[in-house]
Amino acid sequence: MSLINTKILKVKPEAIIFDKNDVLPTITNEETEKNLNIAANELINTNNAIGFPTETVYGLAGSALNDASVKSIYKAKNRPADNPLIVHISSIDQLKRKLYNQEIPKIYQPLIEKFWPGPLTILLPNNPKESPISSYVTANQDTFAVRMPKHPVARALIAISDIPVAAPSANASTKPSPTLAQHVYYDLNGKIPLILDGGACDVGVESTVIDGLSNPPMLLRPGGISLEQIKEVGGEIWKDIIVVKRTAEKSEPVKTPGMKYRHYSPNAKVVLFINCKNGKNAIEEYIKKNQLQNKNIALLKSKYFEDYPGLINKNLGTSGHEISHNLFKYLREVDEELKVDLIMVEGIDETEEGLAIMNRLNKAAMEVIKN
Known part of the structure; x- marks a missing residue:
């Protein structure tokens, strides 16, 4: 065709x-x-x-x-x-x-x-x-x-x-x-x-x-x-x-998009970090445990995470509006243009815009790291 x-x-x-x-x-x-x-x-x-x-x-x-x-x-x-x-x-x-x-x-x-x-x-x-x-x-x-x-x-x-x-x-x-x-x-x-x-x-x-x-x-x-x-x-x-927080089962009818199936996922694996302070120890431990020292990794950070040496660091912003505005843009940029192997993302509080942002990130992530 x-x-x-x-x-x-x-x-x-x-x-x-x-x-x-x-x-x-x-x-x-x-x-x-x-x-x-x-x-x-x-x-x-x-x-x-x-x-x-x-x-x-x-x-x-x-x-x-x-x-x-x-x-x-x-x-x-x-x-x-x-x-x-x-x-x-x-x-x-x-x-x-x-x-x-x-x-x-x-x-x-x-x-x-x-x-x-x-x-x-x-x-x-x-x-x-x-x-x-x-x-x-x-x-x-x-x-x-x-x-x-x-x-x-x-x-x-x-x-x-x-x-x-x-x-x-x-x-x-x-x-x-x-x-x-x-x-x-x-x-x-x-x-x-x-x-x-x-x-x-x-x-x-x-x-x-x-x-x-x-x-x-x-x-x-x-x-x-x-x-x-x-x-x-x-x-x-x-x-x-x-x-309604849970994801519907495959055979279950849903009334609206976003309640079923995997969503928002780049080609690269997304790892979501929740309550990991400035991120340094959690990132270091994850890279070491998974032997990722030579991998091309992006870090999308917001309120608390600091730049991590050797990673592609992207600032999503600090307000809910900034983060929601930038989230999909940066997920696509590091995946489609920079061709990274892994995307690490800092989680945020589930208040105000944070509820929608974390809903998307939980669906995009293949792994969640909680402190």
């Missing part, structure tokens, strides 16, 4: 004006408008999936209403078909016209008001027999996951095409999520026709997924909105939210 010629089309997020309650954007740059229309036409007139930026990570978009389009997503990513996808919308108006002609459950209202558009995904009821949403998006379940992205390129693409898109991260399945267009190109070159390049993603980890249909409500996947923010803004009904 011949490969597709994958094009990278530049777009300027700052040239897109899209206020919270707008249905369509205003675009002030000719090239950006042209390339958005090219991408929108691809969604409207073909069954191909395309790469595009969101505020969390780069996504791989296909029409959530079209089986063939959703199949293109699974094929490009080599993703298991029982792993459901999140639907992305450009407005509440589009949600009600295209997907869900009912009142959104009241439990979500304060959170939507505060965090949409943004990295928050909610679960809504879905009747598989009557729903316009492809069963390949929901894995034939009675709920669907939906969010309104904050990134102006993402919202503009969805609004111009007027197509709610199913959009997992635009990486090969199990690999670290892409935060730059070049990451998407590295994984999916020859598999998709185009990638909209809107620069680096701001948040760096995927959206938070919550289930307000269950009692008590649940946090299914930590992400760009912290657990503390959900509790603060959601009010009394969200105070007892349950955090």
Whole structure:
């Protein structure tokens, strides 16, 4: 089978004006408008999936209403078909016209008001027999996951095409999520026709997924909105939210991505260090025990670890925002460009953004060292 010629089309997020309650954007740059229309036409007139930026990570978009389009997503990513996808919308108006002609459950209202558009995904009821949403998006379940992205390129693409898109991260399945267009190109070159390049993603980890249909409500996947923010803004009904921490079994259905299968893993082995002070003794002992003295090793450090001589030392940052913004970028850089044999990563506290960061690191790591 011949490969597709994958094009990278530049777009300027700052040239897109899209206020919270707008249905369509205003675009002030000719090239950006042209390339958005090219991408929108691809969604409207073909069954191909395309790469595009969101505020969390780069996504791989296909029409959530079209089986063939959703199949293109699974094929490009080599993703298991029982792993459901999140639907992305450009407005509440589009949600009600295209997907869900009912009142959104009241439990979500304060959170939507505060965090949409943004990295928050909610679960809504879905009747598989009557729903316009492809069963390949929901894995034939009675709920669907939906969010309104904050990134102006993402919202503009969805609004111009007027197509709610199913959009997992635009990486090969199990690999670290892409935060730059070049990451998407590295994984999916020859598999998709185009990638909209809107620069680096701001948040760096995927959206938070919550289930307000269950009692008590649940946090299914930590992400760009912290657990503390959900509790603060959601009010009394969200105070007892349950955090789902375990990974689902292979035969177990899941309601959202990130609850099943290995994720976020580079080619090089990832070792996660937790509560190891400045890291010196733990790293020294690990290298000696595993006879790694002559290996090419990267160290991704944050708050407490010091530079270790002889390793490729990378600073993830000290704040949760900095670390989440840099995590996937550096995992890919040391793996794909520097071709290291091993990646050591300093763990952080599981508070605020740390819950989402450690969720990703625990899935990426093949070994965890605890002091």
